[in-house]
Amino acid sequence: MPKADSSDRTLSRRSLLAAPALAAAAAAVPGGAAAAAAPRPATAAGTGPVARTTSGLVCGTTSGRVLVFRGVPYAQAPTGALRFASPRPPRPWTGVRDATRFAPPSYQSALPDSSEDSLYANIWTPGLRGARPVLVYIHGGGWFVGAGSDPLYDGERPADRGDMVVVTFNYRLGAFGWGLHDQLADPDTGACADWGLQDQAALLHWVRDNAAAFGGDPDNITLCGTSAGGSSTWQLSLLPEMRSVVRRIVPISAAHAWTPAVSLTPEDATDAYERIAHRLGTTVPGLRRADAAAVKDAWEALFTGPPESRPLRSGREYQGPVVDGIWMPAPDHERPTPTVPVLSVHTRTEGSFFTGPGSPTPSPAPRDEAELRAAVRAVLLKGAEEVPEELTQRCIADYRAAAAAERLPDDPLTLWTEIWGDGLFRRPVVRLAERHARTGTSPVYVMEFAHPVRPPYFGTPHEATSRFLFGTHRLPQEAPVYGDGPLERRISDTFIDLVASFARGTAPTAADVPSWPAFAPGRATALILGTERVAEIAELPKQRQLRFWDDSGWGPRV
Template identity: 30%
Template sequence: MRSRHHVTTPGPEVKTTGGLVRGLTTHGVHTWRGVPYAAPPVGEYRLRAPQPVVPWEGVRDGSRFGPVPIQERIGDFIGAGRKTPMAEDSLTLNVSAPLTAHLDGPAPQGSAPPDKPRPVMVWFYGGAFVVGASSAPTYRGYDFVRRGDCVFVSVNYRIGALGYLDFSAYGTPERPIENNLGLRDQIAALEWVRDNIAAFGGDPDQVTIFGESAGAISVTTLMATPAARGLFHRAIAESSAPGMVFGQQRARAWAAGFVTALGADDDPLAGLTTATPHQLLGAAQVLRDRLGDQPGTIPTAPVVDGDLLPEPPLDAFEGGRAADVPLIIGTNDTEGRLFELPRLRLDVLVSDDSMERMFALTQPELRDQVLAVYAGTPHRKDLGGDYMFWYPSIRIVQAHRGPVWAYRYDLTTPVLDLMGVRATHGMELYAVFGLADTNAARWLTALGGRQALRGVQERVQTDWIHFAHHGAPASHWPTYDPQTRLTKILDRVDRVESDPRRERRLAWEGFRGYD
């Protein structure tokens, strides 16, 4: 007999700004999938800021996920699998709510009063801004709904060339092009949450945004974006790379390289607006293969445009201009080791040549100081992860003006140890989303570690849920301050350390990276 959590039945109808949408009831939650939060960004709206959602007649079927943004098919753990529908028309989100939530307005006369609105948790996926899908089984978020009494929202946003390359210089008054489109999508989704989430039993005044990798970069960038102010009230950044936000001069040079790869130098606007998705993906591949001269960068990233994003997020935090909402932020023990595995293309300085070139292009005077703490130790391979994820996150945790809790995720398994990656990039997702009993986790714990993973899963979810409800973790976890630098280490047995990896932190002090 199947568990009641796995019985799927038609769900309730809810009225949104676009119209009525009928969801389904599955895995012990109500869920509505593929709900538009903006107009399809196609045709005249390609490379334009998100436009208001187009209303529909009748009742929309919310039982199926919407298509995912245009991307390479790398598998459905975080992105698109072989059969995942994919299209430019991808600006949809998914909502899950408790079975007990009162939906869609006031309770009928004579009925019991509606429950208190639930906290809302809005998830932004990772994937280096080139892959990612809110429909990935990894990101269903049912545990937050069932055990956390929260409303969970996952968002599709544009990625790759259509979401993050800055083609604005090729626009005209008649056919403008905006930049930071993926960031604009995220803001539009948060505005949709503000305007609609009460109908799903959620509290628009108690919104937590959270994400991993590119999703965490999104979180720290949104905290530095004035247009996003007031749309969220708490934030969790898992393995952010907050320095992966670049100035417009560099971004436009990457855009020019893309146009050349597309074969559209003679008429860039026509090429960009008429190219097929296949052609766009091909040009992106060529551009990525040519980026060896700027190691430790990703061209698909938010752009400091002086308008929507007026300054680099790290500058905003260190100048006290970022949103001062409660923040949980942390990284994993060995972030960069994932990218040493075959077929992973993100350059986080895993080679000596790329490391040398990065210092030469940024701050050569700090090269010897930084390398000294890695020389002759097994930590040399972790320099890239520290450069991209760990040290920039330390800069944020040191500067944040609101309450902040720092963590490091250290839990590994014998299989991960044999692979040489340990607690690398993305491993905390198993704990956050309750994946300890999935097939992937069974493989990772085939030689042991399942109970430890279940234990850290229980503790992490408890803290994340309590944070969404109350603005602070549930467990013993002191706030971070620059004097004590207390950091929670998530492992088989959690512990709190003062200033972990102090020598590395001091070695990186003063490093600013690329402009």
């Protein structure tokens, strides 16, 4: 979400969910950085807490009232022959491994200290004994930037207040994590796609095998994630191998994958690797030996510029998971909903992440009707190869009529913001929650996060939620945008309490929250979190706006 103006804040903002323009603008990482040294085993035990993992002992540290273990390997480095391979279990070590420092982020353009050797987890726990619920969080970032070590995802506050074990981690990004080519098939598993999703599954298996060592219950794992991480949360819960691992999910502002907007077709993914291999003068299997920076740069070049000018027709906004028949059998809207309990969260104004100050895809705000038509058409071109003028005009007219009916602003910036956020985020999230309420076999609870940010930022943008779930709205670089007064602290505590109670297997409850029933579309069953009264139960607002997408044929038919 938008931030204040310092360079540190800008980098953190961009590391959450950036668009292809970010990759093109970011400074390139030297090829040698891809194999930068990750934390290595210590030669002797430190003075901090020691836990025994399935691969060896790790020594962490304390943070406030919790214990922290950073940079704990959950898989081998996916380098050399293991680039584009399924994750392998970490190699055992002797002695006590230092786990006081974060490992490098997964290789990307946004963070200059990133590395291919990045498959590490971070664990916050109130204590090494007991059987607490485990909350695993998947960071967002459009599947090509971000890191579990981002200060926004510091697990101290939810671990302490919620009495939970909190886990964050890295997974492969960009060209190394989210593509498909049959010539990259793993000789052991046969998998040839979605290596980042495979990493996430490997992490969950690792957590189940090691939760008890950190005071967690291996049979009580809740999976949570935001944006691209919310998408993975949903998809992982549908995998048969995860049914005995993941007990419930909290997808937040999930970027549900669909083509051509948020995912490559298998044909385009295959074409992408062949184009990169040709550019680098090698074969597709030879990409395992190619310079990492060259592979990354060639991948990003394929997705630079307006989608209508690129060589590939899909992946027009993001290049997320590719349908491969195994890890992603079909897009989310073509599959059943999860069989586990769901706490589905979205923000009131998803689009102001992209249209407000500090956007990862900065564009001038439209000031009149002509500029509004051009801006809306650009949004519609993210999900369609052709956009007739009448579709653009109908979209604007329908949103303006909805705004008039609900007495909402209808200026060009507001309409553009609502259209962007609804088309790519709010509409798929809400419609899938409604489908689950109608046809699912487990309860679904729906939350709209509505606490507004401070001017010149506006609305309640995509990714505003992470600051309150982790209590990091209090950080000096975040407080000027999100606030750190008594109300904000109550909202954050309430969010943590709701997730912690849900992770314990009950309906989400908190002191400032009325009794929250399972979601029933068309009734007052959604929780609006972030109001002046902290929380209230109501019908989901702004439903009229979503009808355009249902009737226009644009986007997935949910």
